[in-house]
Amino acid sequence: MADNEYDVAVVGGGLVGVATAWGLAREGCRVAVLDEGDRAVRASRGNFALVWVQSKGLGLAPYAGWTLRSSNAWAGFAQTLKEETGLDVCFQRPGGFHLALSEKELEARANTLKRLHNQPGVVDYKTEILDHAQIARMLPDIGPEVVGGSYCPFDGHVNSLRLFRTLHTAINARGVTYLPSHRVETIEREGGVFRLTTENGLVSAGKVALAAGNANMHLAPMVGLEAPMKPERGQIVVTERLRPFLNYPVTTLRQTDEGTVMIGDSKEESIDPSGLTLGVSATEAERAVRQFPLLANVNVVRTWSAIRVMTKDGFPIYDESETHPGAFTVCCHSGVTLAANHALTIAPMIARGALDKSLVAPFSARRFHVQEAG
């Protein structure tokens, strides 16, 4: 075996990993993606598929700019993927809504957005608070209980299962080696080469990009990095396919390009991916019917739960190791929204061997140690 089979080993074959791998391959790197098997707990198969902007960045203003950057790059990203694979990920960016079912909810939403936008140096999301009548002009099927909401023109959504398939197709076409059932057990660096032991043998590479979601928590310390994670469970309710009636995604509800309506943005502390809490699904469905009464008689065909990849403070972590040069973390909650950034911005930095601090310094895990960060 050669000392250095690959330029970069990407650990993790979910959306973050394959988006990064695709970007690396475009830079001319020889890339391997080390993935778990079919039984991996995989957020990429359970997510809600929003390319979402309006609420991101309260508490870390640069995250707002980072999110908007990806949102702005998304249409071109989707187009390039289509040219390379012939597959359409159905990216749409009509703007999106958050709907409030009481004056109290609306006030809370308005306050959150105000605090977000009052942060120094934050980008302008052009989010507006609208009343019932204004929303009804764009979403004619809202119910009388919708008192108002917020609208941001940069919000959108995508067919995320197709995005996942498309990225895998694209990395395959670009010669990336995809290694399933290669869950990484240890990572060591010797003589400038990373050696990754997996359940199916050893892989070596010049650089390592950790894109393993919540598992980054255990992997990062192996290369002198850290990724404090706080996974949580979400549940989604899916209806039968319906004729298009909803032209904009809503934070809790969206109609896919194929007609199904996905409902849900629940948060639970449980991290059992096989469990479902009926009360949570029922609450999600009940709120959806109050938002859109025409859903009352619609049939539910699926429900599922999935584990969110979530860093301890909810913001992304991008880092490069000082003790293990060539090791990087690419870790975030919003693998769909930020896919364009990972492919087009982060991957080229890793290919060059250094993160561009002017863009990603705020996302270092050093923020978790304010005393030492200096």
Added chain:
Amino acid sequence: MFKRLADMGAPVAITVDGKAVSARTGDTVAAALLLAGIDHCRTTPVTDAPRAPYCLMGVCFDCLVTVDGVGSRQGCLVPVREGMTIETQLGKREAGR
């Protein structure tokens, strides 16, 4: 294609896509459609392929029709009732119906 083995049950008048169809008490909507010679009761939401009642026991969901204005009812699980209005369901269901 189908014929009734015995004329059991009282006659029941229903309509299918506005046309009068006669059924009998105890028939399911799916049985009535088959007896009326209707060769498909819906088309699929994505490819518009024609579908007819198949399993007749609530499993296959191929007999979905609009019954009295409510879409995606399983015809094989709904007994006919005097004056019932049945519509074939073409493509995706309309929310609110």
